[in-house]
Amino acid sequence: MSWRSCNRKHDNPCVPGSDAMPRLSAALREYVRRRARGCCEYCRIQERFYRTPFQPDHIIAEAHGGAAIRDNLCWACFHCNLHKGTNLAGIDPKTGKKAWLYHPRRMKWSRHFRWDGPILVGQTPEGRTTVAVLKINDDDYLRTRAALIAEGVLPPS
Numbered sequence: 001m002s003w004r005s006c007n008r009k010h011d012n013p014c015v016p017g018s019d020a021m022p023r024l025s026a027a028l029r030e031y032v033r034r035r036a037r038g039c040c041e042y043c044r045i046q047e048r049f050y051r052t053p054f055q056p057d058h059i060i061a062e063a064h065g066g067a068a069i070r071d072n073l074c075w076a077c078f079h080c081n082l083h084k085g086t087n088l089a090g091i092d093p094k095t096g097k098k099a100w101l102y103h104p105r106r107m108k109w110s111r112h113f114r115w116d117g118p119i120l121v122g123q124t125p126e127g128r129t130t131v132a133v134l135k136i137n138d139d140d141y142l143r144t145r146a147a148l149i150a151e152g153v154l155p156p157s
C-alpha cells in the first residue's frame with residue numbers, strides 16, 4: 001500500500017476546540033510550523049506525507065487557561081490534535097497512575113519516545129500516556145507508518 005493510496009478517515013475538518021480557538025495570526029502559525037520543521041511534534045510524522053493540513057495545537061488547552069503564545073503552541077498532525085483535544089494528562093498504561101501528557105516545549109522528545117519499527121514506544125510515564133491518549137499506535141496509523149518506512153522516509157532524521 002502506498003501512503004498516497006492510504007484511505008484514512010481524517011478529513012473531517014471539525015476539530016474539537018477549533019471553533020473556540022481564536023485565530024492565530026498567519027505569522028505566528030508560520031513560526032510554529034517552521035520551528036517544528038513541518039513535523040508533528042507528538043508523533044513526528046512529516047506534514048508532506050499527510051494529506052490533511054497540520055494545525056497549531058495549544059499544548060495547554062484554552063479551556064485550561066492556555067494562551068496562544070509561542071511557548072504554548074506546537075505543530076500537530078490532525079490525528080494527534082484530534083485525539084489530544086483538551087487533555088493535559090491521562091493514565092499511564094504501565095502503572096495505572098495519572099501522568100501528564102508530553103509537553104513539546106518543556107520536554108525532550110527523545111527522552112520520552114523511541115521507535116520500534118512503526119510503533120512509537122513511550123519510555124516514560126509522559127511518553128506512554130501520550131501514546132495512549134493520542135492513539136498514536138492505532139491500527140490505521142501503524143499501517144501509515146509502515147508504508148512510510150517501506151518508502152524509506154520514516155523515522156524522520
Ligand SMILES: [Zn+2]
Binds near residue numbers: 040043045076081
Ligand atoms: Zn501526530
